[in-house]
Amino acid sequence: MRIRTFDEYQLAYQKSVDDPEEFWAEIAQEFQWRKPWTKTLQWNFTEPNIKWFVGGKLNITENCLDRHLATKGDQPAIIWEPNDPNEAGATLTYRMLHDQVCRFANVLKRNGVVKGDRVCIYMPMVPELAIAVLACARIGAVHSVVFGGFSAQSIADRINDAQCKVVITADGAYRGNKEIPLKSTVDDALIGCPGVQRVIVLTRTRTPVSMLKGRDVWWEQELKQVTAECPAEEMDAEDMLFILYTSGSTGKPKGVVHTCGGYMVYAAYTFQNVFQYEPDQVHFCTADIGWITGHSYIVYGPLACGATSLLFEGTPTYPDNGRFWDITDKHKVNILYTAPTAIRSLMGFGLDKVTNHDLSSLQVLGSVGEPINEEAWHWYDDNIGKNRCPIVDTWWQTETGGILISPLAGITKTKPTFATLPLPGVQPILVDETGKEIEGNGVSGNLCIKFPWPGILRTTYGDHERCRQTYFATYPGLYFTGDGCLRDEEGYYRITGRVDDVLNVSGHRIGTAEVENAINMHTGVVESAVVGYPHDIKGQGIYAYVITDQQPTDHDADLTKRDILATVSRVIGPIAKPDKIQFVTGLPKTRSGKIMRRILRKIAEGDTGNLGDTSTLLDPAVVDEIKAGAL
Numbered sequence: 323m324r325i326r327t328f329d330e331y332q333l334a335y336q337k338s339v340d341d342p343e344e345f346w347a348e349i350a351q352e353f354q355w356r357k358p359w360t361k362t363l364q365w366n367f368t369e370p371n372i373k374w375f376v377g378g379k380l381n382i383t384e385n386c387l388d389r390h391l392a393t394k395g396d397q398p399a400i401i402w403e404p405n406d407p408n409e410a411g412a413t414l415t416y417r418m419l420h421d422q423v424c425r426f427a428n429v430l431k432r433n434g435v436v437k438g439d440r441v442c443i444y445m446p447m448v449p450e451l452a453i454a455v456l457a458c459a460r461i462g463a464v465h466s467v468v469f470g471g472f473s474a475q476s477i478a479d480r481i482n483d484a485q486c487k488v489v490i491t492a493d494g495a496y497r498g499n500k501e502i503p504l505k506s507t508v509d510d511a512l513i514g515c516p517g518v519q520r521v522i523v524l525t526r527t528r529t530p531v532s533m534l535k536g537r538d539v540w541w542e543q544e545l546k547q548v549t550a551e552c553p554a555e556e557m558d559a560e561d562m563l564f565i566l567y568t569s570g571s572t573g574k575p576k577g578v579v580h581t582c583g584g585y586m587v588y589a590a591y592t593f594q595n596v597f598q599y600e601p602d603q604v605h606f607c608t609a610d611i612g613w614i615t616g617h618s619y620i621v622y623g624p625l626a627c628g629a630t631s632l633l634f635e636g637t638p639t640y641p642d643n644g645r646f647w648d649i650t651d652k653h654k655v656n657i658l659y660t661a662p663t664a665i666r667s668l669m670g671f672g673l674d675k676v677t678n679h680d681l682s683s684l685q686v687l688g689s690v691g692e693p694i695n696e697e698a699w700h701w702y703d704d705n706i707g708k709n710r711c712p713i714v715d716t717w718w719q720t721e722t723g724g725i726l727i728s729p730l731a732g733i734t735k736t737k738p739t740f741a742t743l744p745l746p747g748v749q750p751i752l753v754d755e756t757g758k759e760i761e762g763n764g765v766s767g768n769l770c771i772k773f774p775w776p777g778i779l780r781t782t783y784g785d786h787e788r789c790r791q792t793y794f795a796t797y798p799g800l801y802f803t804g805d806g807c808l809r810d811e812e813g814y815y816r817i818t819g820r821v822d823d824v825l826n827v828s829g830h831r832i833g834t835a836e837v838e839n840a841i842n843m844h845t846g847v848v849e850s851a852v853v854g855y856p857h858d859i860k861g862q863g864i865y866a867y868v869i870t871d872q873q874p875t876d877h878d879a880d881l882t883k884r885d886i887l888a889t890v891s892r893v894i895g896p897i898a899k900p901d902k903i904q905f906v907t908g909l910p911k912t913r914s915g916k917i918m919r920r921i922l923r924k925i926a927e928g929d930t931g932n933l934g935d936t937s938t939l940l941d942p943a944v945v946d947e948i949k950a951g952a953l
């Protein structure tokens with residue numbers, strides 16, 4: 323499974339195209355299967371219907387935990403760094419993690435969770451979050467982790483969409499100098515979730531919480547009732563492992579479904595090869611487990627490879643902006659995997675908090691979540707990697723399960739802002755608007771993938787047609803990523819950003835329609851249109867054009883803006899709050915009533931000189947008004 327040279331990469335790549343089944347079968351054989359598969363791949367991109375390792379039986383936790391006990395039982399699996407650097411952290415060896423996962427799996431069973439049930443997890447970044455995830459996988463329950471920054475309404479929508487029966491949460495969370503009341507948010511959510519029978523509450527902040535008799539139980543109390551004996555449930559390779567909600571161009575987030583066998587193989591293979599992980603190294607992925615990056619590169623990928631994964635509860639700027647470097651120094655981090663938005667925000671503080679730490683343990687740097695601009699790439703390379711650590715700019719998506727296009731650390735020649743080359747097993751293709759392939763180099767187009775890899779999504783939960791529509795119908799026969807892409811003269815790929823109505827704000831994926839729906843729920847709002855604009859730190863900012871029933875005066879306008887922000891926070895979560903709100907009396911629409919977002923984007927970008935053709939607009943005068951009032 324391990325590629326060590328560029329020649330080996332090229333050979334592996336060629337083989338993965340010539341004989342994908344044989345290629346992946348050899349890799350999959352390195353894992354522990356209860357029963358071997360009978361067919362490596364069955365697929366079509368029409369329905370779509372994609373099955374890897376057909377008939378194979380396994381449990382991913384046996385691969386992530388049990389398999390390592392004999393040789394790595396005493397090696398750290400998870401190193402936990404708390405929000406407060408003065409609080410004692412924790413190190414869980416593989417044996418300890420195995421023990422705790424088995425115990426908590428028994429807690430789930432005791433509380434009525436059986437194979438196939440969906441469990442919602444809304445927790446802080448503490449080891450118990452990884453334990454809860456793995457305990458679900460151990461007994462074949464499907465986890466749906468919801469990021470701690472989402473609102474009660476968002477939690478309720480996700481719980482109901484997946485019909486979750488149990489919720490796992492904590493009393494509260496520490497993030498920077500804030501204390502976040504998780505349980506109270508869950509309580510609000512559950513008013514709208516009659517199907518939830520049990521809430522398991524971990525003690526973290528010991529803030530006062532209501533504990534409803536018959537529904538809510540304490541994690542710690544439950545643990546006292548169980549043993550550490552919990553055989554893993556035998557799962558089919560194509561049984562669901564988890565659901566993870568992500569935004570698309572329509573208003574409603576969709577539940578991306580990943581399955582046990584293919585996801586495991588892909589997360590592990592990509593972890594091993596992209597980061598070139600060596601035994602005893604410490605891997606620090608700064609993402610939250612509430613996102614796919616955390617699923618694949620904090621939990622499943624590293625553990626499947628027997629690695630040591632660092633889990634950090636806090637933020638990059640608490641207690642000061644040197645926290646990442648403090649952690650790197652303290653735990654001798656070898657691989658650091660973070661997002662461009664974090665790099666850009668830290669750049670702004672200068673080097674004082676960088677140079678006072680020893681970063682010599684670092685060997686590989688990673689970037690994920692959004693395009694990395696040249697300035698941030700060089701700052702990362704010069705000041706963090708000291709020009710001796712390869713940077714892997716990893717492009718992928720919630721739907722892809724793992725990294726698709728990326729350098730292999732130290733093996734692929736890097737180039738700032740380029741994700742470089744596809745991993746073995748990944749066959750990218752650029753197409754034009756009509757779906758025609760754009761061949762050759764020095765070209766750009768819409769990025770599609772023409773052959774399945776083991777980590778590809780299988781469906782969107784409860785709505786397979788939506789999966790087909792969103793990813794497989796735009797260009798028949800291809801998986802459409804939603805990203806625009808450039809392939810340069812040497813065949814290197816550079817992802818240029820979404821070509822649909824999806825924003826990427828600080829690496830968080832947010833649909834414009836979702837934000838519009840939330841704004842429109844505010845009293846007095848008649849209509850709104852949301853677009854992205856370039857933002858120095860966040861990558862993209864959210865710009866909202868809002869029509870209200872009464873044009874507010876200046877004073878009212880400020881208050882109304884604040885109220886709209888509160889509404890968006892309440893409906894989606896603080897991450898979706900617009901950075902700018904402009905009140906307008908109309909929106910540029912075509913005669914058929916479609917909002918011309920192209921024009922709104924240009925105005926938001928401050929590029930009003932060249933708005934292109936506005937002659938098809940119903941009321942061209944509205945554009946002048948919007949231009950005049952632009953923020």
Ligand code: WT7
Nearest residue numbers: 690691692693715716717718719720817820831
């Ligand atoms: C979208 C997927 C992949 C885990 C985190 C985000 C953008 C992601 C890169 C990159 C340029 C990137 C794409 C993609 N994106 N990585 N290295 N360079 N853009 O997962 O929330 O599903 O978002 O993030 O636009 O489609 P996600």
